[in-house]
Amino acid sequence: MAVRQRFRAFHEDLNLTREQLEDGIGKAVRVTQDLERAYNGRVSDQPPLLIVGSWGKRTQVRPSADIDIMVQFASAVLQRFEARTGNRQSQLLQEVKTFLLDAYPQTDMRGDGQVVMVQFNTITVEVIPVFDLPGGRYLMPDTNDGGQWKTVDPAAQIAMIEDIDTRTNGNTRALTKMMKMWKREKNVPLKSYVIELLVAEFMSTYQYAQQDYYYYDWFVRDFLRALVGRASSGLLIPGTGEWIWLGADWLPKAKAALAVAETACEWERLDYDVTAGQEWQTIFGARIPIHVL
Structure with missing residues (x-):
């Protein structure tokens, strides 16, 4: 609910x-x-x-x-x-x-x-x-x-985000902002532009990417699951083709967030909305509400 x-x-x-x-x-x-x-x-x-x-x-x-x-x-x-x-x-x-x-x-x-x-x-x-x-x-x-x-080719990155965000009904930018909030709240050692590109990569093939806010608990859970799978791999920068090594310094925090997100999704399914909200706050901090109307 x-x-x-x-x-x-x-x-x-x-x-x-x-x-x-x-x-x-x-x-x-x-x-x-x-x-x-x-x-x-x-x-x-x-x-x-x-x-x-x-x-x-x-x-x-x-x-x-x-x-x-x-x-x-x-x-x-x-x-x-x-x-x-x-x-x-x-x-x-x-x-x-x-x-x-x-x-x-x-x-x-x-x-x-x-x-x-x-x-x-x-x-x-x-x-x-x-x-x-x-x-x-x-x-x-x-x-x-x-x-x-x-x-550098900043227009290529901007165009890619714009294209995927349009195809996903604005969900790509929204999810990116949420995952940046996780980065800020938990001091995750991933650069912001890397999060932007990884979210765009994920949303470009995600089966629920065009859905509305009702699916956002799954958005967060499934992106974190995909992120964990990207440890110790690389990423191409649009336009220039520069190769960025992602490393794995951030992996323990991603795994911890994924475990919480999986639990929060289950509480949401059972309509334990306050308990779910408390779980989400362990990922995103107080900016995501516990109590909703």
């Missing part, structure tokens, strides 16, 4: 508010405009901004700690840094950081491997400078191991 109401309320609680959406996007646009002004001496009507990561895929969970953006730079900037020696990628990030410090002198800021992090009070804007490549791909800096340029 309680499954539909419980998981609908849980999903709604994970969605960002309009104010949070406007705040994150507004700060991202302003940071991009400040970089435009610093590099071009003017601000265009359409800032060279790509919102990527969970915000680009619309899988962010409330409250969102950060928003990832790619800011497109002219090829002349790339040529200028390619003419240098040393870790040119680090030098680019440091230059971007310096310009942003001029615009936000009271804001905490640091460069971190591939991004410049602008830490506002309400959200951190993670800035990735990129350069256009043919076919919708981009070149981005990676300061690790002495520095290198990395090819």
